[in-house]
Amino acid sequence: MLAEIITIGDEILIGQIVDSNSAFIAKQLNKIGVSVYQITSVQDDKNHILKALAEAEANADIIILTGGLGPTKDDITKKTLAHYFDDHLVEAVAVRKNIEHLWEHYIKRPLMQVNIDQALVPSKCSVLMNKLGSAPGMWMEKNDKIVIALPGVPYEMKALIDDEVIPKLRNRYQFPYIQHKTFLTYGLGESALAEHIETFENELPTFIKLAYLPSLGRVRLRLSAKGINRELIEKEMQIQTDLLLPQIKDIFTGFEEDGSxxxxxxxxxxxxxxxxxxxxxxxxxxxxxxxxxxxxxxxxxxxxxxxxxxxxxxxxxxxxxxxxxxxxxxxxxxxxxxxxxxxxxxxxxxxxxxxxxxxxxxxxxxxxxxxxxxxxxxxxxxxxxxxxxxxxxxxxxxxxxxxxxxxxxxxxxxx
Amino acid sequence: MLAEIITIGDEILIGQIVDSNSAFIAKQLNKIGVSVYQITSVQDDKNHILKALAEAEANADIIILTGGLGPTKDDITKKTLAHYFDDHLVEAVAVRKNIEHLWEHYIKRPLMQVNIDQALVPSKCSVLMNKLGSAPGMWMEKNDKIVIALPGVPYEMKALIDDEVIPKLRNRYQFPYIQHKTFLTYGLGESALAEHIETFENELPTFIKLAYLPSLGRVRLRLSAKGINRELIEKEMQIQTDLLLPQIKDIFTGFEEDGSxxxxxxxxxxxxxxxxxxxxxxxxxxxxxxxxxxxxxxxxxxxxxxxxxxxxxxxxxxxxxxxxxxxxxxxxxxxxxxxxxxxxxxxxxxxxxxxxxxxxxxxxxxxxxxxxxxxxxxxxxxxxxxxxxxxxxxxxxxxxxxxxxxxxxxxxxxx
CATH class of the missing domain: 3.90.950.20 (CinA-like)
Structure with missing residues (x-):
């Protein structure tokens, strides 16, 4: 099962903001066994978004878009999505109620037409209710492919991924099992470390990959395994972990999966x-x-x-x-x-x-x-x-x- | 003049690191008038990199790759680049000397074969000397397109962009002029702000775009202009700035171009x-x-x-x-x-x-x-x-x- 993430917004392409949404989405997808094939950042431009959607559909089963769902003129994701699915926009009653609730209880300013218009969604979509903001998430399907559009505001996007997207995907598919184990090491450079554990690396089973991730005085070593048989993967990862740990004991400080x-x-x-x-x-x-x-x-x-x-x-x-x-x-x-x-x-x-x-x-x-x-x-x-x-x-x-x-x-x- | 940025590394696609390199590169390119058409993050996989290169060549004049230049087995950018350019790897003497110098003066550990091999580069490339690390930057050309590969370590990449890539591009091309002006505002939401300055937005000249960038309690308003005539652009941006400022004076705290x-x-x-x-x-x-x-x-x-x-x-x-x-x-x-x-x-x-x-x-x-x-x-x-x-x-x-x-x-x- 492959996914592609498309982030939409000129602000990314002119370097004004760092795209941290993709890393979060990729991490959550990986946890349930969905690999991310590619992350693509495109402009707030209808044709460019359409092109990216078509290319993503060729590579991936699940396409997640973020950004471009705000109330202003440069936000064109929703209209583009309706075009892509040969659809039109209709008002989602539940979304409108949520917007009215947010304005009454939190924003406490007059509700404007541009805000009310955020309740418009493609008629073929299932709404993913965004309780933290006015832009709803949208789930659409075509030719066995799933296209999901989420707001670009990080905490709104995160809540929708965790509360809506992941549970819905889990319901829908039987996923392969993926396990990552990342060894945090401090005090030995990437190449010295690679030479030190060369034999270990050469003797890894083919379904386990080893990667070196150096940054600011530390090297993270990541073992990744993927397959159908969860029990086998977990057993083999444990065997490889037990083999690796004694070889790096002087520089090992913990597993990244346990946190920073x-x-x-x-x-x-x-x-x-x-x-x-x-x-x-x-x-x-x-x-x-x-x-x-x-x-x-x-x-x-x-x-x-x-x-x-x-x-x-x-x-x-x-x-x-x-x-x-x-x-x-x-x-x-x-x-x-x-x-x-x-x-x-x-x-x-x-x-x-x-x-x-x-x-x-x-x-x-x-x-x-x-x-x-x-x-x-x-x-x-x-x-x-x-x-x-x-x-x-x-x-x-x-x-x-x-x-x-x-x-x-x-x-x-x-x- | 269009550029595309390709970041290479499984660690981005599994969400283990946030790609902050692209934002830096995009910002520096924009400053000299190169627009970034797309940012694409791909796996450490030869075929995927080749596919991304071919697609980027169709869209952009300048392609900048980062990542995958380390000394370990999962770093395959250099070999892939040689393949793409129908080339082979040769030792760059100056790079080898730089590596020997770094190891003698800073690393102070035995120099290993994997480190020496970092001096291997495609024979057709111009080396961009990386004084801060062992992986050199590479500049290659084909069909009037420029392909530049840079290490993924942020401070090494940044130094190469500022000291090598930007000056070389400036030497080579006559760029259109781009100006961004970003108004930092606090205290009014995106849609209220949009309604407040709707007339201003509607009356902007067509070569000036307005974007709203909301994040954590503030909205950044960005005016962007692009064209051949620098004088005209600067004059018109000043006119629009003078029109906008009085309308947002209660919420304006400064220009982003002046810093955070x-x-x-x-x-x-x-x-x-x-x-x-x-x-x-x-x-x-x-x-x-x-x-x-x-x-x-x-x-x-x-x-x-x-x-x-x-x-x-x-x-x-x-x-x-x-x-x-x-x-x-x-x-x-x-x-x-x-x-x-x-x-x-x-x-x-x-x-x-x-x-x-x-x-x-x-x-x-x-x-x-x-x-x-x-x-x-x-x-x-x-x-x-x-x-x-x-x-x-x-x-x-x-x-x-x-x-x-x-x-x-x-x-x-x-x-």
Missing amino acids: IEDIVGKHLTEQGRTVATAESCTGGLIASRFTANAGASKYFKGSVVTYSKETKMQLLNIPEALIDAHSVVSIEVAEAMALNALKLFKTDFAISTTGNAGPTKDHTQEGLGDVYIAIANKDGVFSAKFSFGNSREKVINKAANKAFELLLKEILKK | IEDIVGKHLTEQGRTVATAESCTGGLIASRFTANAGASKYFKGSVVTYSKETKMQLLNIPEALIDAHSVVSIEVAEAMALNALKLFKTDFAISTTGNAGPTKDHTQEGLGDVYIAIANKDGVFSAKFSFGNSREKVINKAANKAFELLLKEILKK
Whole structure:
């Protein structure tokens, strides 16, 4: 069973927004055993959309469109869909009621004709009710192919995929079974890792694929299996996992399917009933922000002090001025003092600190650019390390945050 | 002049990574007047890549491929490209030297055959030297079409686009002129806005398009013009801008081309020589993290206290326990006290605070879910407001951060 995703909108093609919808849809489809053959981003243009639909129909069984369902003139997906299915638009009573309800209870502004017109749908479609917004999802069928149109607003699209599209597809088809297992590794480059596990890779069964996904200081190793016999696939994936794990034990931090590294850290801290705080200079609150993106973070994350000047380091984290003057703000001594004092201030089991020179992006020549010190303190003391994360500000900040989570995870798992 | 972007990699089609490369490439191409006709994401599969190349050649003059240039077995772009151009791979001496240099000075591990093999390129290509990594960019030509292959690692790809691809394209062609102007607006929904400026939209000259880009509490309005006569386009865009601005003056916060709202805030603060700090509860450090993503933030951003528990609010921000008990942690009183105390603590001109209930994503029914109080303090006092940002944790956190920047910008511009 193959799907194709078509995202509609000039804003994607001029680079004004990053298309994150496709990744979400692809992930959800993959979970039920639908492979995505291709993702295509096209303009808000009737002929281009029609062409993409025809090409997708040749490759895929399920076509999911997103975008172009808003109330304004540049939103032409619905009319184009009616044309493609040789259909016309009619008012969907339930959708109109939903729109009236939304306007009365949440928008609290006069309901305009353009909003009411969002209740118009092709007469042949089944409506997928969008409770979070005024643009309904639409499910249409032709020649055994399914075409689904969803709004481009990410949280509306996500709710429709989870609550409507996936359950309907499951009802309709018997899917093959797909299993992915993604090993998160830190500390060894892609090619060194590939050489290290070359024999393992060569001896994989043909229905299991291995992929390397390097990004910002880590490599994700993904095993993917697909087939009819779920039991066989699960058994073989377990065998291969058991073969691979001992070979990468020094660099393995967890499975991506268990969540991001901050999810994994959060899970362990919750289980252990332990807590953490951060004192951030060069990461500027990113570590705190990643911790708190998780629901349930308040169980283990107590807070952070972001100190972006010498004075705030002195005043908020009680770092002695003499220590800063003797070693500079970016030093192992200041990093360790920050972590130790954050531990006291927040009364946590662990504290992470970062101090470094993320630098301006433009100047690639500056001395010490990209140098970051990371320290972790707990009741037994503090340890720290120096890293060099290169010459791009974005990269330095993100690599430093990744490394901080990696060091913390190792520390948490020690006992 | 039309381009097509083809991103290669199973990791995109199974939703494991979001393709942010395409948006960057599209933006840079648009700046020089190359429109992107389509973005296509395909599998690590020779036949699929060949098919996408042939289709792209029919639509576009310039085809940019990213991904699949790594040292491992699933990276097949280079061989596929050689096949497409009826070519074979040869060693590029300069690339090999660059690889040896990188390994000697940065990687500091033994150089392996798979790394040396990255110096192999199609014999007909011009090498685009990748100083930041081992996979070179490649520039090939056939039937007046240009095919460019770039590594998928974002910072390597970005450097090659800026330093090699764009200058080479500029040298080669005379481009039409494209101008985009994007008005950032906050506080009015897409359809209300569309109705409000309907006359303006209807009277636009045909070579200027208007698009609405709504996201998380704001709507971006984009005017796009394209043509041969640069002077005429710039003049007409200015006329339309002058017509539009008075109609949206209450909701307009700046032009996207001047940067994100945090860039605009940062620019004004720098110009005014004023400073800011944050005291964050529900936004968990996101506001600080967005401030500090900008090079030069240390000029105006002093720091943040992220308090994720009642105790830390009391201890770090000196919020009286009685105040919290009387009004609850999520209240106007606590928000205002947080902002006022952060102002004192960091000795800044402005302080922003947030406290709210971002909630768990799963439970959509909880009382008060999505409620956020935001306060801004300065030497004249403090003001605050309550917002309801819905029932998705991610949305609540991001809308709260956007709203905080919006309120701060209005405050900054008052004097």
